[in-house]
Amino acid sequence: MSTLLEVRGISKRFGGLQAVDRLSLTVDEGEIIGLIGPNGAGKSTVFNLINGVYPPESGRIVFAGTDITGKPPHLVARQGIARAHQIVQPLGGLTVLDNCTVGACFGREDLPLGEAREVAREMVGMIGLGDRLDLPAGSLTTAGKKRLELARALSARPRLLLLDEVLAGLNPTETEQMIDIVRKIRAGGIAILMIEHIMRAIMSLSDRIVVLNLGAKLAEGTPQQVAENPDVIAAYLGDSSLMAAAEIS
């Protein structure tokens, strides 16, 4: 399969904190890659670097053969990368359909309004909000807003979708539904790079997992390989030398 996204040695520092440290990763066409790591590992910063919220201080980001390093978010979106944010911020006074229409207007294609609305309508239906097209986005439940965020991102007709904790705050039934939706999106030919705290879900969805710790890549492999990696276990369960400290004192 051909490489869609190639991240080569990107770094970002905030004051004294090396948030992302020479990170490299690739996403192939049609793949689901899970990006995991303990709190503060730098996962969301990686997303911010890829979609241009800030430029990396070193390294390159190549998407579908084009160097997009340092391009601002609206131009990255035009290249075909869409992002569903962890903290959803719909335009509360606009309808569900209009929110997604905005997404379609500023997505991969420069669609005229009528066409944008048709794309948006299709995505809203696909995501299961078809019966709430004309409701104000602000009236949706958390689960509804999460779906809307995904529909808005999909309305940009991306080739790569960045999913930042789309399962957070969903109940078990909604989680299962969202997992099915993610599978459906991939089946439609869109590659996915996802951050998720619900480990059962990300382990079952991902083809490969990249583990971040302190901004750097700690491990990479199939979910099984990663779950059995001693370095990964140590990163999640803590430094075992502290156990000795407990016994000495």
Place this chain on the structure above:
Amino acid sequence: MSEILLQVENLEAGYDDVQVLWGISLKVARGAMTTLLGANGAGKTTSLRAITGSIHPRGGRVVFAGEDVTTLPPHAKVARGLVLVPEGRQLFSDMTVEENLEMGAYSNRARKRFREQLDRVYTLFPRLEERRRQKAGTFSGGEQQMLAIARGLMSVPEILIIDELSLGLAPVIVQQLVGTLKALKTAGVTILLVEQNVHLALALSDYAYVIADGRPFIEGPCSEVAAKPEIRQAYLGL
């Protein structure tokens, strides 16, 4: 098993329309150190908030020293000796060490025993006495954690609930705090510990509850839980 001091039954809680806890149950025996473990987002802090009353449980019960305290506000729980040392310390940084300790002794019960508790705390943490007039905000992370525990002790706790003991602290500092917890336990203080370092929590405590996705996952004496492969599963999903 000795007397159950704190019993949590089928606790359900969350924020707005997001439910986080889906039936958490645990028992804390008097005089024991019990640990509550789970991955990021599993619901540990939410459990503590629901137990201490800073959020209202939507279902289930919290029984403390034989009394149903589920719907009591936090200050009423503190007055009964159910005391939280919150994550990130939450000290009054512009107040001195001793003023922070006074704030810990806010309840009537604790106020009456202020002098006695202060002596006890200063014996336990001589460094706090040396710096009693220093502002809390000028302390290092380890000293702040020490002060937060000391402030908790000033409330004359029956149970001290500690949310993240070692987070962000250097191993040598953690070792000192561990010594403190052991001393408290010997002195008969019941402890419920939430701790990100699983090895440390299991080595320190008597009994462990591991939760995942807001639900009970496994529980048992720490030595047994430490040997179970499910502990990895709770954190890594596989």
